[in-house]
Amino acid sequence: MSSRLVLGCMRIESLDDEAVRSLVGAALDAGITVFDHADIYGSARHACEQRFGDAVRFTPAKREQVVVQSKVGIREGYYDFSREHVERTVDESLAALRVDHLDVLLLHRPDALADPDDTAATLERLVAAGKVREVGVSNHTAGQMDLLQRSLPRRIFVNQLQCGLGHAALIASGLAANIVGLEQSADRDGGVLDACRRDGVVVQAWSPFGDASGRVVLGDRENHPVLNDALDEVAAAHGVSTAAVAVSWLTTHPAGMQVVVGSTRPERIAEAAPGAELRLSRPEWYRLFTAAGHTLP
Structure with missing residues (x-):
């Protein structure tokens, strides 16, 4: 299910529906099954996710064959892995993308003020609720991964x-x-x-x-x-x-x-x-x- 290439969707906001569908179709034709998003991509929060969700309708069978992933944690002027922000943002991303779950949720950049136990508990709640299937990180060092993994009952x-x-x-x-x-x-x-x-x-x-x-x-x-x-x-x-x-x-x-x-x-x-x-x-x-x-x- 997971292809070696990933289509990054951070620049799709200016495309119309047909252009987004053509791009996604070209990706699928090329064997790409992973579509990468983040809440901050676009001129406003969730703008690129919304563009994707408005244009692309996967059938239930196709939805199970692709990976839709998004990232959370970057805010204007600071980073935030708090439970309130992460859970609210995931709900917003799901609504914008018009999907009922994210296959992968990534913590976008390390939040120096995050407590690994709290962050891990937030991620686990999202998995238990069926909103997220796998969890990951982005731009994290080996030590930062180790700290989170110690508190996380599932593999990063x-x-x-x-x-x-x-x-x-x-x-x-x-x-x-x-x-x-x-x-x-x-x-x-x-x-x-x-x-x-x-x-x-x-x-x-x-x-x-x-x-x-x-x-x-x-x-x-x-x-x-x-x-x-x-x-x-x-x-x-x-x-x-x-x-x-x-x-x-x-x-x-x-x-x-x-x-x-x-x-x-x-x-x-x-x-x-x-x-x-x-x-x-x-x-x-x-x-x-x-x-x-x-x-x-």
Whole structure:
């Protein structure tokens, strides 16, 4: 049921019903069965969820074949995992999406004031009420996951983290451990990728085509000329797009990552989709890694 690619829905607010349906149809045709939302996506809270809910009507059989997930916890100027906010937001998301449950609910960014026992109890109430089936986190470190998991009677299902060729610290730091003076060797997340692999937590890579400045690396020869030369050559060798190669760089990694693709253009989804199945050779994978500016000591 859960595909290697995820359709990110954070930019669909401006699309009309037919465009949303075309996008979702293209995703389904490409084998994508996971649709990612958050309460804050759009110009107002729940705006993109509402757009999706207004346009898309899954049959009961199809609804059981797809994963509709959303995120909660970011408010204007602060983060909030309080019971009142989380439960109210889930109800609002369900109404906006016009579904009776979320397959996955993610805590969007760590709330420093959250008590793990209280947060876990809130999540469990939502599961017991049938409003949520699985729970996860987003942008959480290994230690933050451990604190929550200690209080949570079910496994954290997913951690959604920024990762891609242009922003690969998640992977790159582990390839340069304990090297003094090398920025890449800094451990910023407590080894979260290895922790997820150890504990069976699915990693969802968001912004797979972006760099640390938020720019799209694909086709950006001004800032990423060496990487784009390598992407072009690997893409030509496999007869796919550079987007598919960038996706494949993540899906080739043995962590079994899912890749969140947020385009609103059906053709872009179709171009990226082959990357879910393409497996790069070691020379290709490491060539792209170094072409992106990362170090092999």
